[in-house]
Amino acid sequence: MAKNNLIFLIVFLISGCDSHNSNKITSKESAQKGKALFLSVGCTTCHSLSGEARYGPSLNKILNTDVIVIQGGKEHSLKVDREYIKRSIQDPDFEKLIDFKNKKMPKPTLTADEIDQIADYLISINSK
Numbered sequence: 372m373a374k375n376n377l378i379f380l381i382v383f384l385i386s387g388c389d390s391h392n393s394n395k396i397t398s399k400e401s402a403q404k405g406k407a408l409f410l411s412v413g414c415t416t417c418h419s420l421s422g423e424a425r426y427g428p429s430l431n432k433i434l435n436t437d438v439i440v441i442q443g444g445k446e447h448s449l450k451v452d453r454e455y456i457k458r459s460i461q462d463p464d465f466e467k468l469i470d471f472k473n474k475k476m477p478k479p480t481l482t483a484d485e486i487d488q489i490a491d492y493l494i495s496i497n498s499k
C-alpha cells in the first residue's frame with residue numbers, strides 16, 4: 372500500500388472511532404430521558420423549540436449551524452456539534468453566543484450522564 376493511502380486509512384479509522392465527536396444520538400432511550408429532563412429542569416423558561424427566541428435562543432435547529440461566540444474576550448465562529456452543545460450546558464459562560472452576550476444562562480446542576488441525555492435529545496430533534 373502506498374504511504375499516502377495508509378495515512379488516509381489511519382485518519383479514517385481514528386475519526387470513525389471517535390464517538391465523542393459523533394453527532395449521532397447514543398440511543399432513543401437516552402434521547403427520551405433527555406427530553407424529560409429538558410422539560411422538567413427549567414430549560415424551557417428560556418429556550419423554545421419552535422424557532423422563536425425567548426430569553427435564550429431556540430434550540431430546535433442548532434446542530435451543524437455556524438455560530439459566532441465570544442470566548443475569553445475573543446470572537447470566533449464554530450460549527451455546532453455534540454461537544455459544543457454539551458459545553459454550552461455544562462459551562463454556559465465558557466463560550467457565549469454573540470447575539471446573546473449580555474444575557475446569562477445559569478449553570479444547571481446536572482450530572483455528566485444527564486448532560487449527555489439532553490444533548491441526545493437536542494440532536495434528535497435537530498436531525499429530523
Ligand code: HEC
Pocket residue numbers: 409412413414415416417418426427428430433438456459460463464466467468471472474475476477479489
Ligand atoms: C435563565 C435562562 C436560561 C435557562 C434557564 C437555560 N438557558 Fe441555555 N442559554 C441561555 C442564554 C441566554 C444562552 C445564550 C448565551 C450563552 O451562550 O450563554 C443559552 C445558550 C444555550 C445553548 C447554546 C445554544 C446555541 O445555539 O449556541 C444551549 C445548548 C443551551 N443554552 C441549553 C440549555 C439547557 C439544556 C438548559 C436547561 C438545563 C438551559 N439551556 C437553560 C439562557 C438559559
